[in-house]
Amino acid sequence: MRFSVPRFIHTADWQIGKQFGQFDHSEAGVLSDQRINTVARIGELATQVKADAILVAGDVFDMQTVSCKTLHRLATALDSYSGPWVLLPGNHDAAVAESVWQVWQRTVQLPANIHLALKPGVIELQAAGLAVFCAPLTQRHSQSDLTEPFSHYDCGAGLVRVGLAHGSVQGILPDQMETQNPIAADRALTSGLDYLALGDWHGRLEVNTHTFYSGSPETDVFRNNDSGNVLEVQIDSPGAVPEVTVHRTGYFRWYQALCGLRIREDLEQLQEQCAAFDRLAVVKLRLEGALDLATYQDLARWLGTLEARVHALLTDDEALAIAPSDNDLLDLQADGYLAEVVTELKAEQESNAVSREALRLLLQKLAQHQQDVRA
Template structure:
């Protein structure tokens, strides 16, 4: 029985520039922490080798201390790690990998496959066939040599590659770094471990993407996992188990708000979130002043509870009700300004008009409160 842990796309050093600095720092740290989780899983399931199918680093320019942190985190599993470069950390003449070697960061139980050469692990009766990227983009299938690679008859044959399986992934995926969908069969592989797609995806029973161990985007593609691969004997069909490794849950939600029940549904969903949630919320519709103030309160409360919340509200309008206007005593010129701002919300400056309307309403409400207090 051969047990492998298949992971990829760690993207260490990802900056998360769209987030506030404190949020970005925590999301980046979660990617380092994911290595410790992978090590714990490897220990728990007593795997023989951890396979990392590319994009360990997000860029060639990560800091030296980041390189050390990655390899130090891997030492929580004393077994064998095998890594290949992907498109983000390709094995250029001068790369993050050559820097890691110069720094002495790579420990004895870690093998960097920087060239397309078979790696024989005789103690495990395992031959690994790597297809490392030596430049960011290629337009030929780097796994083609697997078909003719030799290995002892009693050995397991396992491939590692990083790229896009042709004709299988979403049409929007870049056509660079193509991989043949039938490679596992043509190369007589027991298993082909793939990286590049950030979610778990089965190509066929012998070929899978593991996805990234820590979600890093809002796309819903089953990220935050690693794959435990159990192969009973050479040429046996692998048993693949999906294991949870992610810390943060990323949500992209859209709500249309018009009446009290719409806002209540949003409030109920937001109440279910905690500090493991990263949220992108888009809102549209029309609310009166009371409901808009209620919305602002719940968003502020949620921001203090979740890891990150960004609410896109440029399609949301404010329409003071007759009761709102009566309470504000908005007559004459002020009433005309309110009507004008209500109409301008549908133009190019709609967001600014909405904010101005809310500000004006707040000022009028404050003035009314002050007058009542003086009576």
């Protein structure tokens, strides 16, 4: 008979093999590799807090085609914790007829403490005091609630009942998340679960006192959803309210900002906002407004400095225009025909991306010419 209190780590949405196509090759490679390093840190955390198990609520892999090298590296990362891991397929890595899970099993000799929940049912972890009710996705999308059978599952007496599922709790997540793989918000109550561990939403979210999304342990999108965590869950006895502790696991910190730039003080404010960013920052800036030529040139130089300081910088300046002043044009000696071209491009740049880029290139060439002349 077990007398200690069950404690486990709830995590999800590792997305191993994610490509990060919006970044350049070197930046993307580091972000992808870090996801495996974070898995190892999760195992180390579980060992540190003396967890009885680690439960992974779906999307272990980002896609069905993952390299053999990545599969071996993930298996090595799982060596960081000697207790049971329970890994559930989600919508990205559904347990279809020939899936990444079958390839992984053929490629790597997985140890006995790795439990792959490829079929619906109950995995009893007697030593951990847990019965894990599993609802794997066996196709990418389902219109029915795959956790409904939990109400009919049985398990050994005295075990804490934990559901493991991947999908969208109805009425809780944004509407676009609720069209596939629905999960009833009251599933823990109706199925007598002590805890329902969910994946799919990449941020941490408490649905109710017995139902949680852990979020992805390593942030992967620009969204303010409290990602980069795992949950340590302790349940004193069957029927008790879970005690949930948040542990920060994310290595990179993702930031996004919409910046309106009209005057130099706006640029100075943006620079101050980004002053603390370092090599662990992944930054996306959306710039809009209009700047005189001198301030625009200072912005371009500062963005180059910022890009060198952070891990990755994405800049969306489609809505940022250049508004050269009369003094700017005098300094550039943009008179006569050149002045007419500049005026025409200025008028067209708000509605025509080609005109905006042409104006930028023309002004840059004129500025460089004046520098060469003065040198």
